[in-house]
Amino acid sequence: MVQPLGSQLAGSGILNDWPQGVVYLLAPSYSKKLPDVAIRSLIVARSDLPATEQLRKTKGPYANTRITRIVTPSHPANGQYGLFARQHLPPDSFILPYLGYVHDKTDTDEQSDYDLSLDRNLGIGVDASKMGNEARFINDYRGVSTGPNAEFRDFFVDIGNGKGEKRIGVFVLSVGKSGKRVKGIAKGEEILISYGKGFWTERQKTQE
Numbered sequence: 001m002v003q004p005l006g007s008q009l010a011g012s013g014i015l016n017d018w019p020q021g022v023v024y025l026l027a028p029s030y031s032k033k034l035p036d037v038a039i040r041s042l043i044v045a046r047s048d049l050p051a052t053e054q055l056r057k058t059k060g061p062y063a064n065t066r067i068t069r070i071v072t073p074s075h076p077a078n079g080q081y082g083l084f085a086r087q088h089l090p091p092d093s094f095i096l097p098y099l100g101y102v103h104d105k106t107d108t109d110e111q112s113d114y115d116l117s118l119d120r121n122l123g124i125g126v127d128a129s130k131m132g133n134e135a136r137f138i139n140d141y142r143g144v145s146t147g148p149n150a151e152f153r154d155f156f157v158d159i160g161n162g163k164g165e166k167r168i169g170v171f172v173l174s175v176g177k178s179g180k181r182v183k184g185i186a187k188g189e190e191i192l193i194s195y196g197k198g199f200w201t202e203r204q205k206t207q208e
């Protein structure tokens with residue numbers, strides 16, 4: 001039997017600590033329930049995109065990052081995992097895509113802490129709770145640092161045949177007006193984003 005990619009790579013130095021039972025993805029996994037209108041909004045002809053829109057090629061596993069178990073008692077996610085930079089990541093640079101199960105509102109796991117919105121109008125989300133890539137381990141900056149050093153941005157992947165596929169990407173924050181983020185993310189630093197206040201208020205509600 002062929003082992004899933006996550007198990008093959010776990011312990012290989014590439015994807016150490018990949019959890020058993022979570023499928024490692026190299027491309028998004030589309031729900032069979034996604035209507036055509038949703039697929040058409042995600043997979044588009046190059047000619048229908050603005051000329052300024054860059055089509056990227058991506059290739060996992062992402063050797064620029066490292067999944068690491070957190071063993072710092074003061075870290076609010078101590079005992080869980082986080083994603084760290086394996087090399088210097090310059091401001092504004094693309095780090096990796098956020099991959100997972102692409103679904104709509106009819107097929108949502110309300111309990112998931114790994115579900116990101118890809119298209120609000122069509123209610124499309126990307127849920128990395130059961131399948132995903134390294135990006136599912138990115139923690140929120142709250143309680144860890146004074147602010148995030150990365151953010152989610154939509155981008156398009158070149159899938160051939162003159163087509164682009166809309167995905168969520170993780171990018172290093174830009175330098176900013178004050179220039180304070182000029183260094184980007186240093187080698188060994190934890191990659192941190194803002195989940196938004198909504199994530200934590202929702203979480204509080206479900207815990208009450």
Ligand SMILES: C[S@@+](CC[C@H](N)C(=O)[O-])C[C@H]1O[C@@H](n2cnc3c(N)ncnc32)[C@H](O)[C@@H]1O
Nearest residue numbers: 076077080081113114136137138139140141142
């Ligand atoms: C998308 S996962 C991040 C990866 C997670 N640490 C893991 O090992 O799978 C989101 C979960 O990580 C934890 N988490 C992330 N950022 C946190 C923070 N700043 N404070 C407390 N918990 C955090 C929470 O349990 C949250 O539900």
